[in-house]
Amino acid sequence: MEKILKSKFAVFALALVMTFSLFMLSACGHEHTYSDNWTVEKAATLFEDGVKARYCTDEECNEDDKGKQTQVITALGKTNELYDFFNFYNESLERTENGVKLGQISDPDGTRYGGAIGIAYGNDDNDGVYELENGVTTISFNLDLTSFEEDDYTLFTMNFLQKLDGDQNRAYVTECIFGVLKTSQGYTISALNGVNYTDADRAAILASENKVTIADDDNVLTLGYRLTYDSTKPDAEKLGVKLVVNGEEKITFTVYYNPENTANGITRVDGIGTLWNANSNKDSAILYNLIKE
Numbered sequence: 001m002e003k004i005l006k007s008k009f010a011v012f013a014l015a016l017v018m019t020f021s022l023f024m025l026s027a028c029g030h031e032h033t034y035s036d037n038w039t040v041e042k043a044a045t046l047f048e049d050g051v052k053a054r055y056c057t058d059e060e061c062n063e064d065d066k067g068k069q070t071q072v073i074t075a076l077g078k079t080n081e082l083y084d085f086f087n088f089y090n091e092s093l094e095r096t097e098n099g100v101k102l103g104q105i106s107d108p109d110g111t112r113y114g115g116a117i118g119i120a121y122g123n124d125d126n127d128g129v130y131e132l133e134n135g136v137t138t139i140s141f142n143l144d145l146t147s148f149e150e151d152d153y154t155l156f157t158m159n160f161l162q163k164l165d166g167d168q169n170r171a172y173v174t175e176c177i178f179g180v181l182k183t184s185q186g187y188t189i190s191a192l193n194g195v196n197y198t199d200a201d202r203a204a205i206l207a208s209e210n211k212v213t214i215a216d217d218d219n220v221l222t223l224g225y226r227l228t229y230d231s232t233k234p235d236a237e238k239l240g241v242k243l244v245v246n247g248e249e250k251i252t253f254t255v256y257y258n259p260e261n262t263a264n265g266i267t268r269v270d271g272i273g274t275l276w277n278a279n280s281n282k283d284s285a286i287l288y289n290l291i292k293e
Helices: 002-028 080-085 200-207 259-263
Strands: 039-042 050-054 069-073 099-101 104-106 112-114 116-118 135-144 153-163 170-183 186-192 211-214 220-229 239-245 248-252 271-280 286-292
Touching: 039 069, 080 099, 080 116, 080 286, 135 271, 153 200, 170 200, 170 220, 170 239, 170 259, 170 271, 186 200, 186 239, 186 248, 211 248
Parallel strands: none
Antiparallel strands: 039 050, 050 069, 099 286, 104 112, 112 271, 116 271, 135 220, 135 286, 153 170, 153 271, 170 186, 186 211, 220 239, 239 248
16 A cells, blocks of 8 residues: 555656646746856845846747846955955955955054955945944954964954045044954954054053953954944944954953044944954964955
8 A cells, every 4th residue: 555655646746747847848948048148137245245147048038038047146255356345555465265365564664554444435335434224233254363373463443433424524433453462372362442553562462451362273263343333322322342253252342432533523433434454463364254244
């Protein structure tokens, strides 16, 4: 009895497949033919995937069908196209297989600094402010520090802007800075109140009272700014910022507001300006997989 049921089911399944195949043949009348030419229907941006499509090239193909095929275009922050979004101080950068090697520029006065990504410019926002929505947004990236030896370090900062009317369409409000120092135990990661752009930053990382130690065997860190934004709160309370390390919230930043800016009415955070590799004593760290969640 069981064999009979299995046999009947097999016959039914075969009939179903044949019926579906005949339906498909009647819909388009032939097997589709494609070229390698794809049309971009939605361009990928720094954080958002795009879409491309292609259609059957056979002249006899049914106009209502055309066998449309689509493919996802990976968000450019996940590819080495990320290189093109370093809009500032990018002279020493190098495109790698999957990201960007973060070179440093040295000035005659002994200071140095690395490239910066204009977050807004990478998303077609001409006023240079990547506006924040209410809720939680995390912007993270992977940092390959395989080349770092003990006492090597690097600093990053994300700055936040207020939108203005007129020709000067944005103003700096505040920023959140952190440093990463390779140690014999792994990495010391610290919140910082400023940048020296010299080796004094190494000592600042160690001296910070707001720091954590991370033991990391593969020398790749996932670092992220987790931004909590509430436009209904007073200006100085709209933004909360935490540093996420390898998926865990490790540091809560104190968001400082410059008294001079406050006196001039520059206190409201509307969005992000840049993500900047502000200083490093080594020019071989690799940044990749910049994403927004």
